[in-house]
Amino acid sequence: MKKLVIIPAYNESKSIERTVQDILTNAPDFDYVIINDCSTDNTLEVCRKNNFNVVDLPINMGIGGAVQTGYLYAFRNGYDMAVQFDGDGQHDAKYLDSMSEYLTENALDMVIGSRFLEKEGFQSTGARRIGIRYFSLLIRILTGKKVSDPTSGMRLINRRVMSVYAKDYPKDYPEPESVVAILKEGMVVKEVPVVMKERSDGVSSISFKRSVYYMIKVTLAILMECLRH
Template sequence: MKILVIIPAFNESDNIETVISNIENCGFDVDYLVVNDCSTDNTREILEKCHANYLNLPVNLGIGGAVQSGYLYADMYGYDIAIQIDGDGQHDPKYIKELIQPILDGKADMTVGSRFIDKEGFQSSKLRRAGINFLSGLIKLMCGKKVYDVTSGFRATNKKLTHLFAKDYAQDYPEPEAIVTSVMHGATVEEVPVIMHERLGGESSIKSFKSIYYMIKVSISIILKRFIISIGRK
């Protein structure tokens, strides 16, 4: 099977070379694409130096646009499975096989690498865990599917969902909304236990002073997405 790892990267000069090396040495046969989202540091120079396979966006699209660019690439070149891994070093490629196994077995269309099943490794701050639990409950209320680690950017999709995301993907902090999109289109979403690490360097895209704004925006997006898809299917 053709498998592509999508790595969105914005100002990840501290991390990106290590992330690529870990993927290349994960013991599993995958291709990868770094989507450089118009970084203002020397991320692009590092990608050039290590002869990485990368796409350089001419303008900053944000995390959703960067990931969707990867899905467009995967869809265009006929990949059977697309895997998203953040460029900050939190996600361990050694779990790729476990992540995609339910898709290979035909038991899931999307899998989410979850730090909250076995509760090992980096668990994030108490404030963020509270926010994640709230969004998890909201998604359960909106579409009937319980996913614990709804903001995890470590996930995999089969060809059907890759094609869907190439056309329809949320632009700002899209992970929770992508779960709603998948479930509302009849896809099966499963969680796989993984161990995550603290980011190797740089800054998170979700700053603490923006956390309330983030929660409000994502909550509204989840509710709207659920009803927009429901209306569109009638």
């Protein structure tokens, strides 16, 4: 089984070395690729200095475009599964092997690493937890499926989902919408407990001022996705 870690990176120069080392140490069966989303700091220089496997995007495409680039890379290079993995130090590579085993043994299409199943580690801010619960409820109403952590970026998929995402992937705040898309296709999504850490460096892409836009935009996108099916 060929397995790939996709690391979208925008201005992650302070944490990208630590992220890659975590993968090399704790998930040696996985290859990795960094998608540098036109960083304005020295993320690209750090990657090149360390001979990291990096795709350097010519323009800033946002998180959705960066992740889709990774899925396209994985699909074209014959990987059997791929996992999105944040470059800011929040995710822990020690869970990747168990996630891949769970996906394979249970013939799943996606495994989401959820911080809320066992409620250990960093649980996000209070305001964001309200938003997460809202999207979890919305997804349950529209699909009948329970997803406790629909905004989790730690998601491992098989080649079937990879082929879908390589062709069509949401551009902004993509996690809830993209989960709904494959649930509506009848694919099987399960969650496993993971522990996440608070980001050590960099700045979140979702500011307080953008949170209202985020809620409205993603809600409308999810509703449109459901109408498509």
